[in-house]
Amino acid sequence: MKGSELLRVIGAQVCLHATMAGMRLATPLLALQLGYSAAAVGVLIALFALTQVFLALPAGRFADRHGFKRPLWLSVIAASAGAGLVLVFPTFPMMCVAALLTGGATGATVIALQRHVGRSATNATQLKRVFSWLAIAPAVANFVGPFVAGLLIDHAGRAPADMLAFRVCFAVMAAFPIVCWLLARGAHEPPRTAPAAGAVPTRAWDLLREPMFRRLLFVNWLQSSSWDVHAFVLPVLGHDRGISASVIGSILGAFAIAAAAIRVLLPLVASRASERSVILSSTLVTAAVFAVYPLLDSAWTMGLCSVILGFALGAVQPMVMSMLHQITPHARHGEALGLRLMTINASSVAMPMLFGSIGALIGIAGVFWVVGGVVALGARATWGLKVSQ
Incomplete structure (x- = not known):
């Protein structure tokens, strides 16, 4: 994999992961401001990880069947839709939907990108190098997302943390996945490896x-x-x-x-x-x-x-x-x-x-x-x- 392509892939993961990280900061703050309890906020935060538990295996199989770009495109749609829904309807139920969508999209993106990067490497040394670089992306995203979200909530409205500020924050979070797609859409995808002819259907648990x-x-x-x-x-x-x-x-x-x-x-x-x-x-x-x-x-x-x-x-x-x-x-x-x-x-x-x-x-x-x-x-x-x- 060329260095420029790896850099674009890392940037793509940063952008989509930053959406989830930013929403994980913004939605609890808005929920508390709307009068919801700490227990409700705890449930909301848990939802960001819930879909990653249940969708991980289906997302992995989907990536094996369809390659890199289709899972990424669907994840981009889900993440943008999740943030966009809260932008239009800033209610607690919609925040829960957004948590499920952005969390699931991030998990599916991680699988698709890791699979793509691993298949693009040509030897064991290159595998270690590309995964070392790719592993930096979540750390960067976990800084960028909350930092941008916090900055917008404090300064993008008529007053700190007013509804306009939250709406601007959600609009920017919805735009991050689009940047992800623009960065990753030109990536070269290796030919998919088809199962051996006559092979018995497998299950993930067989691994x-x-x-x-x-x-x-x-x-x-x-x-x-x-x-x-x-x-x-x-x-x-x-x-x-x-x-x-x-x-x-x-x-x-x-x-x-x-x-x-x-x-x-x-x-x-x-x-x-x-x-x-x-x-x-x-x-x-x-x-x-x-x-x-x-x-x-x-x-x-x-x-x-x-x-x-x-x-x-x-x-x-x-x-x-x-x-x-x-x-x-x-x-x-x-x-x-x-x-x-x-x-x-x-x-x-x-x-x-x-x-x-x-x-x-x-x-x-x-x-x-x-x-x-x-x-x-x-x-x-x-x-x-x-x-x-």
């Missing part, structure tokens, strides 16, 4: 019968759970240590910056490090950081741990994506990506509830140690990862 795919999915789940437990438990731990909210936010921000920074550096070392070595190193570092975290009292030392953890976990996704494309059949890349996305999103919904229950029983420090111990045990599964030559 789980492949030992290496199961192992990779398990390892990815471990890393994703580590990411979730850090985001969920760190604020509680910081509060117990008497650390202010702004400092806790800065610690989490340092984690996000480190995770994005390592993805910028990964393409430079892609030819020197194997996927397994990067994932194994990340697993061991994550287990060590989780063992140390509850023993810390200083915001500075917690911030240092947060940065180290950001480097470790940020390096994993590009390596997982590279391996996934090498160990699954070309004609089923979309299904594999959909199964992975469904697993990760379902875990992100369930894990915070589980962490909260464990924390109530054994304390917040115990959550870190339990998760760290599970991650350490998972190093054995990581060691077994390999790509057939």
